[in-house]
Amino acid sequence: MxxxxxxxxxxxxxxxxxxxxxxxxxxxxxxxxxxxxxxxDDELPLGVEEMLASGDPVLDLSYKKFRRLPGVVCGLRHLEKLYVCGNSLRTLPENIVQLKGLRILALDFNKMEDVPLAICQLRNLTRLYLGSNRLISLPPELRNLQSLRCLWMESNYFTCFPRQLYDLPHLRSLQMGDNRLRTLPPDLWRMEALRGLWLYGNRFTEFPRVLLRMVDLEILDLDKNKIEVFPNLSRLPALRLFSYDHNPVEGPPGVGEEVLLVGEGAQEELQERADRKAKKEQDVRDAEEAVLAGDGPVIQGILKTAKQNSASHAGHKYNEVVTVAMPLTEEERRKEEMEAELERALNDYGAGLEYDLEGIEYDKEELICEGEGYEVGDLEYERGDMDYEYEEGEELEEPGRQGGRH
Structure with missing residues (x-):
């Protein structure tokens, strides 16, 4: 045993x-x-060593198969723009905080599950690209990036809108396409600086009503969701582009005449808008030709630039009135006779008078749709796939749907 x-x-x-x-x-x-x-990692790819030694403030190490950022990069204190897209980075070294002059940092298409806290100490960052990683949240320390104007977080795993973004006072462009958002917080309107918002490819089934309070939005993209009804968006006066494509709707929502639409029925709407503009311009040309020919009764129409009256005495000026052929009311007829009498008096006596006609408005409509893209101020958007622009602009650049570089 x-x-x-x-x-x-x-x-x-x-x-x-x-x-x-x-x-x-x-x-x-x-x-x-x-x-x-x-x-x-210590064995740098061909050509990288020369790039590191060049002294260039822009360093592009994208798609070099790095598992970690080469330590020598953190010693390049002259860097202003650093691109390390398309590698296998899971984090960044702590001493990246030495790059105090860094303004642009692109980390998309890596393997990050958390935002490295060292990034949150780069207080001069204006643009941060974190798309196509494995993020589900942002650290509270991101609030330290008070200069940030453009943030890309598309193609991650966010299910809730990160409220830390409320504390970024200059954030103008926010890219959260291809995530898992179903709703937006009701106080999102607090992000008053926001001008471009990309929410395509999420899980919205209803239009987020809080967006109707964001009256300064210029670009709004809700493509590839499951929204069946859109409200009238004409109450968003700054809106210049609205994309609603790949939603279960039959046609575009109501928007201002100046808004470029992308979606089902948008092409027809834009064509009708262009036809209306062409007809209006043709009507004006026809009216001008009729006036020059001396045909029919007229009323005052569009006020144009003041010109020198060659028929008047020296020093006499008047505002030229282009007239449009239409039947006159009695009041308009009397007003026209009075103005004609005044003009005759000026020409006859040369009294050195100058006058402006009141109550005449200059209406000008422009269809903001040229070619395949759209541009307003410093906001840019192209309807096809478009790489994002790395060059620093005055305010912000606008993305397409994929990371890349120029």
């Missing part, structure tokens, strides 16, 4: 020793693999 127990104990001890050996071997393999990876 005693011999049997001792034998079992020996076997258990042997099994335990075998397990320890396995753990030690596994740890040894892990360390060896890590060392190999570090050695690989």
């Amino acid at each position: 005693g011999n049997s127990s001792r034998k079992e104990e020996d076997e258990e001890e042997k099994d335990g020793d075998g397990e320890k050996v396995k753990v030690m071997e596994e740890e040894k393999r892990r360390r060896k693999k890590k060392k190999e990876e570090e050695m690989e």
Whole structure:
């Protein structure tokens, strides 16, 4: 009996020793693999060493197969723009905080599950690109980026809108397409600086009503959601582009005449708008030709630039009135006779008078739709796939649907 127990104990001890050996071997393999990876990272790809030594404030290390950022990069304190897209980065070294002059940092298409806290100490950042990673939230420390104007977080795993963004007073462009948002917070209107908002490819089933309070939005993209009804958006006076494509709707919502639409039925609407503009311009040309020919009764129409009256005496000026052929009311007829009498008096007597006709408005309509793209001020948007612009602008650049570089 005693011999049997001792034998079992020996076997258990042997099994335990075998397990320890396995753990030690596994740890040894892990360390060896890590060392190999570090050695690989220290071996810079062809041409990178020259880039690092160039002194250029712009450094593009995109698609170089880095698993970690080369340590030498953090010593380049002259850097202003750093692009490390399309690598296998999971984090950044702590000493990246030494790059105090960095204004643009592009980290899209990596393997980050969390935003490296070191980034939140780069207080001069104006543009941060985090698209196509594995993010589900933002750290509270992101509030430190008080200069940030453009933030891209498309193609991640956000299910809730990050409220830390409320504390970024200059954020103008926010790209959260291809995430998992279903709603927006009711106080989103607090982001008063926001001008461009991309929410395509999320999980909205209803139009977020809070957007109707964001009267300074210029670009709004809700493409590829499941929204069946859109409200009238004409109450958004600054809106210049609205994309509602790939939603279960039959036609465009109501918008201002100057808004470029992208979606089902948008082309027909834009064509009708162009036809209306062409007809209006043709009517004006026809009216001008009729006036020059001296045909029919006229009323005052569009006030144009003041010109020198060659028929008047020296020093006499008047505002030229282009007239449109239409039937006159009695009041308009009397007003026209009075103005004609005044003009005759000026020409006859040369009294050196100058006058302006009141109550005449100059109406000008422009269809804001040229070619394949749209541009207003410093906001740009192209309907096809478009790489984002890295060059620093005065305010913000506007993205398409994929990361890239120019």
